[in-house]
Amino acid sequence: MASQGTSLRQYALTRIALVIPMVLILLTLVFLLMRVAPGDPISSSLGGRVPQEEVERIKAELGYDRPIYVQYAEYLADIARGDFGTAITDRREIRDIIKENGAATLELTFFAMIVAIVVGVLFGLLAGRYRDTWIDGGGRLFGIVIYAMPVFFLGLMAQLFFGSYLGWLPTSDRASPIVDATLETHTNIYTIDTIINRDWDAFVDVSKHLILPAVTLGLVTAGVFIRLVRVNVIRTMKDDYIEAARARGIDERSVVYHHAFRNALVPVITIVGLTVALLLSGAVLTETTFNWPGIGKTLIDYLENRDYTAVQGIVVVFALIVVLASLIIDFVNAYIDPRIRY
Amino acid sequence: MAVPAQADSARVPSHRRLGRLRRTLAPISDARGMTRTMLWLGAGITLAFVLIALFAPVIAPYEFDTFRANGQRFPQLEAPSSDHLMGTNVQSTDVLSRIIWGTQTELKVVLVSLFFSILIGVPLGLFSGYFGGKLDRVLVLLMDALLVFPFLLLAIVIAFLLADKVGQGILTAAIAITVVYIPLYFRVVRNHTISIREEPFVEAARALGARPLTVIRKYVFFNVVQNVPPLATLNAADAILTLAALGFLGYGIQPTDGAEWGYDVNRAVSDAASGIWWTGLFPGLAIVLLVVGLTLLGEGLSETINPVLRKRAKVDVDLGPASEHKADVE
Numbered sequence: 001m002a003s004q005g006t007s008l009r010q011y012a013l014t015r016i017a018l019v020i021p022m023v024l025i026l027l028t029l030v031f032l033l034m035r036v037a038p039g040d041p042i043s044s045s046l047g048g049r050v051p052q053e054e055v056e057r058i059k060a061e062l063g064y065d066r067p068i069y070v071q072y073a074e075y076l077a078d079i080a081r082g083d084f085g086t087a088i089t090d091r092r093e094i095r096d097i098i099k100e101n102g103a104a105t106l107e108l109t110f111f112a113m114i115v116a117i118v119v120g121v122l123f124g125l126l127a128g129r130y131r132d133t134w135i136d137g138g139g140r141l142f143g144i145v146i147y148a149m150p151v152f153f154l155g156l157m158a159q160l161f162f163g164s165y166l167g168w169l170p171t172s173d174r175a176s177p178i179v180d181a182t183l184e185t186h187t188n189i190y191t192i193d194t195i196i197n198r199d200w201d202a203f204v205d206v207s208k209h210l211i212l213p214a215v216t217l218g219l220v221t222a223g224v225f226i227r228l229v230r231v232n233v234i235r236t237m238k239d240d241y242i243e244a245a246r247a248r249g250i251d252e253r254s255v256v257y258h259h260a261f262r263n264a265l266v267p268v269i270t271i272v273g274l275t276v277a278l279l280l281s282g283a284v285l286t287e288t289t290f291n292w293p294g295i296g297k298t299l300i301d302y303l304e305n306r307d308y309t310a311v312q313g314i315v316v317v318f319a320l321i322v323v324l325a326s327l328i329i330d331f332v333n334a335y336i337d338p339r340i341r342y
Numbered sequence: 343m344a345v346p347a348q349a350d351s352a353r354v355p356s357h358r359r360l361g362r363l364r365r366t367l368a369p370i371s372d373a374r375g376m377t378r379t380m381l382w383l384g385a386g387i388t389l390a391f392v393l394i395a396l397f398a399p400v401i402a403p404y405e406f407d408t409f410r411a412n413g414q415r416f417p418q419l420e421a422p423s424s425d426h427l428m429g430t431n432v433q434s435t436d437v438l439s440r441i442i443w444g445t446q447t448e449l450k451v452v453l454v455s456l457f458f459s460i461l462i463g464v465p466l467g468l469f470s471g472y473f474g475g476k477l478d479r480v481l482v483l484l485m486d487a488l489l490v491f492p493f494l495l496l497a498i499v500i501a502f503l504l505a506d507k508v509g510q511g512i513l514t515a516a517i518a519i520t521v522v523y524i525p526l527y528f529r530v531v532r533n534h535t536i537s538i539r540e541e542p543f544v545e546a547a548r549a550l551g552a553r554p555l556t557v558i559r560k561y562v563f564f565n566v567v568q569n570v571p572p573l574a575t576l577n578a579a580d581a582i583l584t585l586a587a588l589g590f591l592g593y594g595i596q597p598t599d600g601a602e603w604g605y606d607v608n609r610a611v612s613d614a615a616s617g618i619w620w621t622g623l624f625p626g627l628a629i630v631l632l633v634v635g636l637t638l639l640g641e642g643l644s645e646t647i648n649p650v651l652r653k654r655a656k657v658d659v660d661l662g663p664a665s666e667h668k669a670d671v672e
Contacts, residue, residue: 025487033499132376140376144641148633150583152590153607153626156614164617171615281494285587289611299495300591303502315499322490 011334019327024076026319031075034312035068058088062309084317087302087310094313097298102317103188104174105294108213108286109279115218116275120225121268125261127226128233139226147223151282155216155289162212170209172291179205213290217282221275228271232264239263266336273329277322381642387635395445403427404436406443406601422620429620431609437620441628444601448632451512451595452581455519456574462520463527468566470528471535472558482532485525493522494587501593510596515588519581530573534566572647575640579633586629603629 059065063074078085084094127139163171170176174190175183179202185193191210194203236242237260245255284296291297295314302310394401403426409416416436422429428437470478488496501510501518508514538544539562547557588594589604597605603625610622 021483022487022490025483026491029487029491033503137376144634144637145630148579148583148630148637150586150590150604150607150626150629152587152604152611153622153629156607156611156622156626159611159614160617160619160622164614277490277492281492281587284494284498285590288591303498304592311499311502315495318495319491322492326490 008334012331015327015330015334019323023320023323026323027076027079027316028072030312030315030319031072034308062088079316084313085309087307087313089302089305089307089310092310094310094317097295097310097314098317100188101293101295101298104190104292105280105283105287105296107189107191107210108217108292108294109283111210111214112217112221112279112282112286113272113275115215116221116225117268117272119219120222121229121265123222124226124229125233125264128230128237128264129256129260131234136230139230143223143226143230146219146226149220150285151217151220152285152289154220155213155286158212158216159289169212171212174209174292175202175206176209213286213292216289217279217286220282221279224271224275224278225268228267229264232267233260236260236264269332269336270329273325276325280318280321377642377645380638381646384635384638384640384642387631388639391445391632391635392449394442395449398442398446402439402442404439406440407435407598408439409433409435428624431606431621432613437606437624440601440606441603441625444603444606444625444628445632447512447595447600447602448582448585451515451519451585452578454512454516455523455581456578458516458520459523459527459577460570460574463524464531464567464570466524467528467531468535468558468562471532472539472554472562474536478532481528485528488521488525489529494584497522497584497588498591498593501588505593510593511599512595515585515594518588518593519584522584523577523581526577527570527573530569531566534569535562538562538565568647572640572644575636575643577640579636579640582629582633582636 056065063071066074082095084098086093087097123139123142127136127143130136159171162169174180183190183193183199183202184197186196187193190206191203194200194206237256242255242259245259246252250259280296283294284299286292287294287297288300295317299311299314302314416426416430420426420430426436426438428441431437431440466481470481497518500521501514504514504517508517544557544561547561552560585594585602586604586607589602589606590608592605592608594605595602606625607622607629610618610625613619613621
């Protein structure tokens with residue numbers, strides 16, 4: 001059908017058009033939130049630390065002495081140009097923060113996502129397949145306990161057990177001090193950088209540092225997948241086509257593996273998109289627990305220093321990432337399942 | 343036969359009301375198997391924490407910030423012993439006492455935040471869903487924007503901003519959590535309201551000339567509100583985690599105002615390097631246990647109320663000789 005192609009494009013265009021008001025609302029929300037704060041951002045971040053005239057000078061330089069609507073327009077224009085501002089306290093550009101610390105977060109969340117999907121899908125499929133047996137009970141209990149486990153508590157326990165008790169794995173930072181100091185960076189994703197440099201000792205060191213944070217964050221996120229996959233398997237097993245497959249005499253194993261599981265896994269893609277927000281929240285906590293220098297940890301540091309512009313810039317970036325992720329997931333879904341684009 | 347029954351129910355309306363209550367609660371007693379176990383286990387754990395919170399002054403050996411007794415300072419970071427069942431932390435306070443008083447803090451914050459998110463989210467969802475129109479579209483956009491936002495980040499930013507104005511206390515934490523959860527109730531209630539709005543009984547009420555407010559109050563509300571208890575229970579579990587996370591990041595309750603588990607776990611991170619486990623393990627376990635309890639209760643409730651997931655007790659049905667007849671015919 002020729003109309004299919006156009007309809008996918010149409011869907012994509014409509015979806016993108018819908019994103020614009022969403023992004024605008026989010027940006028406005030962040031702007032408003034940061035402005036209802038008492039006083040102006042500059043005095044709050046630098047107040048007491050630098051003389052008043054200096055504060056006034058920086059205020060004028062950054063344009064905080066102008067009317068609020070001018071600031072708002074400027075703020076939107078800057079973001080549209082990809083300029084997220086500069087931190088007041090250490091004058092780092094948010095763009096650099098994203099590049100350097102963002103790479104650390106990307107590395108952490110990527111491996112965490114792999115752990116989450118593998119563990120979550122496996123347990124979810126098993127629990128759904130053997131519904132109401134001890135396997136299901138165990139899988140669900142694991143799902144509930146892992147959901148109830150704050151990521152920082154799991155991280156702390158992992159540190160105690162694998163770090164101080166067994167002494168197997170490092171419990172903080174991205175690399176040993178020497179490696180950190182000597183590593184020649186290309187992407188700021190340390191595992192990739194060490195491979196590029198062909199420095200295998202450093203690679204082992206970096207990977208060891210990655211294991212605890214990534215597994216911790218991954219396990220906690222896996223809970224979402226377990227619940228979802230389990231319910232989907234149960235729902236799919238009740239579908240007519242499963243009954244039809246059975247009626248045709250296809251043996252139960254094949255029905256389960258080829259007919260039920262495959263369809264039960266389609267919504268996982270959607271959830272991967274939704275968990276991006278969850279992973280980012282988790283990353284803030286995981287990074288704080290393991291002293292992992294990602295954007296989350298950086299955000300918390302800036303919050304402590306009351307650096308409003310840095311906080312605003314990072315929060316805006318977070319919001320954009322989440323919206324972008326949901327957009328991509330919708331496209332993928334529309335591509336896979338033609339029923340979505342009507 | 344039918345006439346006396348009707349007369350009976352007309353004479354004793356309280357009976358009928360009790361009957362309705364019994365019918366509403368029937369799925370709970372009908373629940374079987376794992377659903378039943380989950381429901382009662384969850385209720386038990388939750389109740390235990392509520393009792394601990396209520397009787398904290400009686401149970402707790404010390405105040406949450408007591409670091410000395412009988413003129414003697416407690417030892418720092420002492421391992422669990424008969425004096426301090428769960429040891430002491432770096433400030434020499436008793437870990438067990440902090441956990442018991444912490445129960446009060448957690449439950450207070452969660453109750454306040456749930457109360458406000460339901461109070462705001464449910465009516466907004468009802469009106470937005472029932473009346474539709476421009477207001478609905480604006481609200482949906484706003485709430486969706488709030489929903490996509492990483493919830494913890496939103497809570498942190500709000501707690502951070504409020505900390506300057508209101509100070510760091512139960513109210514600040516509760517408001518931060520409330521803002522995060524309003525969109526959830528809004529969305530569930532709104533979507534359900536939209537589907538209920540088109541039901542024949544609502545249309546009938548409208549056709550009879552009932553005013554919108556009456557329709558919402560008498561016909562829509564009770565159908566929609568059924569979703570709220572399981573949602574609120576699961577939400578309470580989530581709220582505990584959010585509060586603990588806020589506490590962990592230093593945006594929860596001011597340490598001088600009360601004990602909070604997440605904050606205690608944060609303080610324990612620096613102890614972990616030297617192998618001190620009791621300062622972190624116990625408050626962490628308290629979080630896990632309370633959240634598990636609330637989750638079991640919530641999941642159990644939603645499984646008993648949701649007919650798709652519901653499993654009922656098997657009832658032997660005596661079909662009598664008629665069934666044999668049928669078999670013969672076939």
